[in-house]
Amino acid sequence: MTYLSQTNPDVKWQWDSINTSGIHFPSNFAWGTATAAHQVEGNNTNNNWYEWERSVDDGGISRIHNNDRSGLAADHWNRYPEDIILMKDLGVSHYRFSVEWSRIEPEKGRYDLEALAHYRRMCEALVEADITPVVTLHHFTHPTWFEEMGAFEKEENTDHFVGFSELVFNELRDLVPMWCTFNEPSVFVAQGYFNGIFPPGKKDPILAGTVLENMLNAHVRTYHQLKSIPGSDGNKIGLVKNIFQFDPYRRWHVLDWAFSKILNDVYTNAPLEFLKTGESSFYMPGMVDNKMSNELAVGTLDFIGLNYYSRMHVKGQLNAVEPFVFDTRDQDIMTDMGYPLYAEGFHRALKTISRMDVPIYVTENGLADDGDSVRPLFIKRYLYALNQALRERIDVRGYFYWSLMDNFEWAEGYSMKFGLYEVDLETQDRRLREGSLPFVEMVNKRGADERGYLVNVGDMAPDLTMEYVTGETVRLQDLRGKVVVLQFTASWCSVCRQEMPHLEKDVWQAYKDKGVVLIGVDRDEPLETVLKFQDDIGTTYPLALDPGANIFGLFADKNAGVTRNVVIDQDGRIVFLTRLFEEKEYQEMLKKIGSLL
Ligand code: FCB
Numbered sequence: 193m194t195y196l197s198q199t200n201p202d203v204k205w206q207w208d209s210i211n212t213s214g215i216h217f218p219s220n221f222a223w224g225t226a227t228a229a230h231q232v233e234g235n236n237t238n239n240n241w242y243e244w245e246r247s248v249d250d251g252g253i254s255r256i257h258n259n260d261r262s263g264l265a266a267d268h269w270n271r272y273p274e275d276i277i278l279m280k281d282l283g284v285s286h287y288r289f290s291v292e293w294s295r296i297e298p299e300k301g302r303y304d305l306e307a308l309a310h311y312r313r314m315c316e317a318l319v320e321a322d323i324t325p326v327v328t329l330h331h332f333t334h335p336t337w338f339e340e341m342g343a344f345e346k347e348e349n350t351d352h353f354v355g356f357s358e359l360v361f362n363e364l365r366d367l368v369p370m371w372c373t374f375n376e377p378s379v380f381v382a383q384g385y386f387n388g389i390f391p392p393g394k395k396d397p398i399l400a401g402t403v404l405e406n407m408l409n410a411h412v413r414t415y416h417q418l419k420s421i422p423g424s425d426g427n428k429i430g431l432v433k434n435i436f437q438f439d440p441y442r443r444w445h446v447l448d449w450a451f452s453k454i455l456n457d458v459y460t461n462a463p464l465e466f467l468k469t470g471e472s473s474f475y476m477p478g479m480v481d482n483k484m485s486n487e488l489a490v491g492t493l494d495f496i497g498l499n500y501y502s503r504m505h506v507k508g509q510l511n512a513v514e515p516f517v518f519d520t521r522d523q524d525i526m527t528d529m530g531y532p533l534y535a536e537g538f539h540r541a542l543k544t545i546s547r548m549d550v551p552i553y554v555t556e557n558g559l560a561d562d563g564d565s566v567r568p569l570f571i572k573r574y575l576y577a578l579n580q581a582l583r584e585r586i587d588v589r590g591y592f593y594w595s596l597m598d599n600f601e602w603a604e605g606y607s608m609k610f611g612l613y614e615v616d617l618e619t620q621d622r623r624l625r626e627g628s629l630p631f632v633e634m635v636n637k638r639g640a641d642e643r644g645y646l647v648n649v650g651d652m653a654p655d656l657t658m659e660y661v662t663g664e665t666v667r668l669q670d671l672r673g674k675v676v677v678l679q680f681t682a683s684w685c686s687v688c689r690q691e692m693p694h695l696e697k698d699v700w701q702a703y704k705d706k707g708v709v710l711i712g713v714d715r716d717e718p719l720e721t722v723l724k725f726q727d728d729i730g731t732t733y734p735l736a737l738d739p740g741a742n743i744f745g746l747f748a749d750k751n752a753g754v755t756r757n758v759v760i761d762q763d764g765r766i767v768f769l770t771r772l773f774e775e776k777e778y779q780e781m782l783k784k785i786g787s788l789l
Pocket residue numbers: 228231375376379434499556594601602610
């Protein structure tokens with residue numbers, strides 16, 4: 193246990209010493225909000241959830257907290273034009289929503305073209321407002337007739353989903369560049385077939401395994417079907433994966449570790465592995481043992497969506513019926529959903545999902561907080577964690593906040609307040625919550641500062657490894673104890689050429705034996721060009737290559753220019769930033785370097 197505990201330390205950051213506001217996102221980063229049809233539209237009376245909201249359990253109790261029913265929800269079906277204005281007010285550029293299959297295909301094989309036209313009008317209105325629509329084809333709901341056929345319990349039923357998807361795709365693809373086939377198959381399956389708290393309310397681990405496999409295969413089929421349509425290359429198709437980490441409640445307890453591992457494998461690792469390699473298996477002792485194999489799964493993600501909220505703490509127990517339970521820890525800051533604020537886990541999840549090697553979009557992240565007291569802290573910490581991932585060059589392209597407005601939170605009914613906008617269910621008035629402001633501020637900060645920098649003085653420099661023109665490599669972290677000056681340069685840059693002889697004399701020759709390392713980082717040029725450049729200019733300080741300007745992109749917006757110098761102190765902290773070769777700034781930089789020695 194000590195070994196496990198030490199090799200997998202509980203990831204906790206020292207928030208007291210972290211400045212969450214000093215962050216910037218790239219200017220082309222996609223900011224959006226998300227909703228799902230059944231949760232916001234209202235009057236969805238022909239799907240699996242409508243039935244579920246009217247049913248009771250064995251004890252005669254409603255399946256939904258407080259006997260709530262989705263009812264009119266946020267009346268988004270009718271109020272979408274004003275909701276688009278609310279999005280504009282936030283400053284976001286993307287909107288993720290789902291189309292309601294039961295409206296489009298109310299009876300098997302009969303399509304309601306007016307419902308389809310409604311979604312088309314909504315997409316047109318979004319595009320008109322300069323907001324990119326992102327469509328989810330299945331977000332927990334499907335028509336009653338499909339549920340009655342056994343839904344995804346039967347592989348042959350997949351045809352209906354593929355047919356529906358194709359219809360919607362053809363109708364909307366000229367307006368919608370991004371498509372999500374399924375929202376959170378693991379959640380749908382865990383809640384509907386394992387815990388029994390979503391429809392169809394079954395508790396059958398073997399069936400749960402089958403449904404998961406069928407849904408993943410349905411994704412694969414849908415992907416290929418949509419991509420076979422001529423002209424669909426530009427439409428990106430992916431799947432939305434929820435990650436909750438399962439961590440041991442007692443770090444010294446073998447059962448807690450064992451069940452955490454099993455749950456992470458079943459819930460996250462196996463589905464991801466399947467989508468990546470076409471093969472995987474999952475196993476829960478005495479419950480389910482399943483192998484999945486489909487070579488067509490490989491390459492069916494143009495992107496992956498990540499929904500991240502929090503983690504769970506797992507307690508194993510010697511009880512055949514209930515071998516594990518979830519527990520919460522007193523020291524955690526809790527959200528209304530009963531799970532903790534854990535931004536470190538968001539960073540962990542981004543790392544996990546980066547294994548898929550495809551662009552990542554955070555398709556949902558947010559919290560329920562009726563009191564609106566935790567929301568600002570949540571937003572600041574989670575966005576900071578997201579920013580860290582970007583700095584580590586994890587390929588995250590966008591972030592969708594869950595949710596635009598309060599809505600019907602499935603089995604929790606209307607008690608959970610996830611909205612950036614509060615919705616008065618009586619009047620349908622919407623009001624921006626004060627706690628949402630950190631999100632609005634970040635969205636409107638938009639990218640780099642005036643000089644194109646993504647970093648600030650006072651930040652720790654990101655860790656990176658560079659290759660010198662000599663073929664040797666150097667890791668920035670290994671230079672701790674020295675003052676490092678990174679000069680971003682390029683052979684075509686005349687200001688760089690002007691500055692370099694000065695750097696050679698004032699920094700390199702003056703301080704190279706006194707604990708200063710000066711490295712010229714050449715922006716995205718081949719080795720021969722850089723060698724010739726060095727020769728031309730006659731400088732002797734080392735030059736490193738930067739293919740794709742990826743190192744540059746850690747410090748500045750990739751579209752911003754060179755020359756610029758980043759001075760990093762002996763502890764790895766950025767202490768000075770220059771842009772262009774400006775006499776006064778240059779002198780100040782020399783003074784700064786001198787003062788560090
Ligand atoms: C996710 C669902 C979404 C919403 C949030 C809070 O699991 O995708 O519909 O309910 O949780």
